[in-house]
Amino acid sequence: MEFRQLRSFAEVVRQGSFTQAAVRLHASQSAISKQVAQLEQSLHVQLLERSGPHVRLTAAGEVVLRRAEEMLRLQRE
Numbered sequence: 001m002e003f004r005q006l007r008s009f010a011e012v013v014r015q016g017s018f019t020q021a022a023v024r025l026h027a028s029q030s031a032i033s034k035q036v037a038q039l040e041q042s043l044h045v046q047l048l049e050r051s052g053p054h055v056r057l058t059a060a061g062e063v064v065l066r067r068a069e070e071m072l073r074l075q076r077e
Contacts (some may be wrong), residue, residue, distance in 0.1 A: 009039055009047060018036070
């Protein structure tokens, strides 16, 4: 698990899509998608339900999002 994966995941949730998260993070959509997939693989859990261009948090995703936001906040401080 890396901070950039957590940052990408959190931004996808905030923006509601991989495309908008990529724009915000100045990265390609495929790079953001890959980072989130790697995070899911490392945690052995699905974090997002993907339906077309939109995403929705799973129950596990809600827990991980809270922890990710806390970790990212601590990193900034």
